[in-house]
Amino acid sequence: MKNTSFSAVLHLLRARSRLAEKFTGPLGSVHGLALNEVLLLMHLERAPMQRLSRIDLAKRLSVSASTVTRMAAPLEKLRLVGREADARDARLSYVVLTKAGVRLVTDARQTLEQLSAEVFKDRWTETEIQQLGKLLARMTASQPGELP
Amino acid sequence: MKNTSFSAVLHLLRARSRLAEKFTGPLGSVHGLALNEVLLLMHLERAPMQRLSRIDLAKRLSVSASTVTRMAAPLEKLRLVGREADARDARLSYVVLTKAGVRLVTDARQTLEQLSAEVFKDRWTETEIQQLGKLLARMTASQPGELP
DNA sequence: GACAACTACTTGCGTACGGAAGCAATACGG
DNA sequence: CCGTATTGCTTCCGTACGCAAGTAGTTGTC
Numbered sequence: 001m002k003n004t005s006f007s008a009v010l011h012l013l014r015a016r017s018r019l020a021e022k023f024t025g026p027l028g029s030v031h032g033l034a035l036n037e038v039l040l041l042m043h044l045e046r047a048p049m050q051r052l053s054r055i056d057l058a059k060r061l062s063v064s065a066s067t068v069t070r071m072a073a074p075l076e077k078l079r080l081v082g083r084e085a086d087a088r089d090a091r092l093s094y095v096v097l098t099k100a101g102v103r104l105v106t107d108a109r110q111t112l113e114q115l116s117a118e119v120f121k122d123r124w125t126e127t128e129i130q131q132l133g134k135l136l137a138r139m140t141a142s143q144p145g146e147l148p
Numbered sequence: 149m150k151n152t153s154f155s156a157v158l159h160l161l162r163a164r165s166r167l168a169e170k171f172t173g174p175l176g177s178v179h180g181l182a183l184n185e186v187l188l189l190m191h192l193e194r195a196p197m198q199r200l201s202r203i204d205l206a207k208r209l210s211v212s213a214s215t216v217t218r219m220a221a222p223l224e225k226l227r228l229v230g231r232e233a234d235a236r237d238a239r240l241s242y243v244v245l246t247k248a249g250v251r252l253v254t255d256a257r258q259t260l261e262q263l264s265a266e267v268f269k270d271r272w273t274e275t276e277i278q279q280l281g282k283l284l285a286r287m288t289a290s291q292p293g294e295l296p
Numbered sequence: 297g298a299c300a301a302c303t304a305c306t307t308g309c310g311t312a313c314g315g316a317a318g319c320a321a322t323a324c325g326g
Numbered sequence: 327c328c329g330t331a332t333t334g335c336t337t338c339c340g341t342a343c344g345c346a347a348g349t350a351g352t353t354g355t356c
Contacts, residue, residue, distance in 0.1 A: 004274060004277045004278055004281065005261070005277055006257075006260055006261045006264040006265075007281050008264070008277050008278075009167060009260075011281050011284035011285045011288065012160065013164065013167070014210065014284075014288045015287040015288050016160055016161065017210035019157060019160065036342090039161075053304075054304070054305065055303085055304060055305080062165035062166070062169070063343075064344050064345075065304075065305065065306085066305085066306070066307080066345080067342075067343055069305070070306095089303090089351075090304095090350080090351055091303065091305070091350070091351050091352070092304065092351095093304080112157075113154045116153035116154040117154075119157065120153050120156075120287075123286065123289075124286070128283065129156050131279070132156050132160075132280070132284070133155050135276065135279065135280040135283070136162075136280070137159045138272070139159075139167075139267065139268075140162045140163055140166050201334075201335090202335065202336095203333080203334060211313075211314085212313070212314050212315075213334075214313080214314070214315080214335085214336070214337080214338095215312075217337085218312080236322095237321075237322070238320080238322085239320070239321050239322070239333065240321095240333095240335090297356105299355090300353100300354085300355085300356105301352100301353080301355100302351105302352080302354090303350100303351080303352070303353090304349100304351080304352095305348105305350085306347100306349080306350100307346100307348080307349100308346090308347085308348095309344105309347100310343105310345090310346105311344090312341105313342080314339105314340095314342105315340095316337105316338085316339085317336100317338080317339100318335105319336080319337100320335085320336105321332100321335105322331100322332080322333070322334095323330100323331080323332070323333090324331075324332090325328100325329095325330085326327100326328090326329095
């Protein structure tokens with residue numbers, strides 16, 4: 001039924017707004033980064049050699065290539081990521097996680113897990129959260145670059 | 149468990165990115181409006197007298213008051229909404245849906261329902277979509293201004 | 297090996313947003 | 327009442343984003 005799908009979509013949009021509200025403040029004040037910046041670091045963290053090309057990052061973050069360029073610049077200035085060229089293909093410039101980046105992403109993930117847990121802390125069983133995650137995962141199946 | 153919650157949150161963020169990608173193009177080219185603008189009209193549509201104060205709209209759309217001011221301006225220019233003052237409280241200026249607004253929102257909802265249905269058209273049963281909607285709704289429970 | 301097509305960025309431009317500051321108008325406490 | 331706080335809205339400023347155009351490097355074709 002159309003209405004069921006649409007209703008689910010509307011609820012999803014509302015839920016994501018709520019999450020953004022809850023997360024942005026604490027993340028910024030504790031680690032000085034925006035949610036998307038932390039996600040960028042997390043993608044690097046679990047990539048082979050802890051590095052990814054900007055195009056790869058763009059796909060994984062669902063943003064445009066130009067956004068990745070601009071997002072990486074301040075992180076580079078903060079020495080959370082570095083820049084590495086590819087030996088064979090001079091077009092590629094990898095974004096590499098630095099030691100400081102590893103430390104920060106470890107801490108930031110703690111914060112994110114904490115905040116996530118708070119979202120569900122009342123009225124939710126572990127199973128329900130799992131189920132929600134599984135259903136949502138299905139919406140983005142056959143897409144590359146899933147995070148955990 | 150923290151990780152379960154966090155995983156669900158990550159999947160939700162990805163799902164919402166996918167939705168935004170799928171919806172923005174068609175909506176813009178068919179009706180000339182962005183998703184948020186259509187949602188604004190939809191909120192008006194189901195409000196008493198088909199009108200809401202800007203503050204009300206902001207809460208329902210999960211955006212700031214300034215955003216509502218700016219969003220309403222072009223819609224007003226297109227004669228999709230009007231502006232009405234409150235008889236008792238001169239501070240309030242309602243955003244009112246016009247006839248043209250009603251027509252557009254009716255059409256746009258069709259488009260949105262169609263797009264929503266496509267998101268789920270493979271691998272989803274009606275029950276699963278319903279369940280997803282219910283779980284997502286729980287995330288924003290105790291918040292005002294649910295759409296339908 | 298030269299030329300076209302493609303890829304990985306980068307930069308400029310227009311748009312959308314939140315937060316702070318400002319301005320009326322209303323509510324409230326004495 | 328009268329001053330203060332609060333509310334509804336608007337405007338300004340800084341930030342983040344996508345898209346289009348540009349550049350440099352690579353692949354493919356004949």
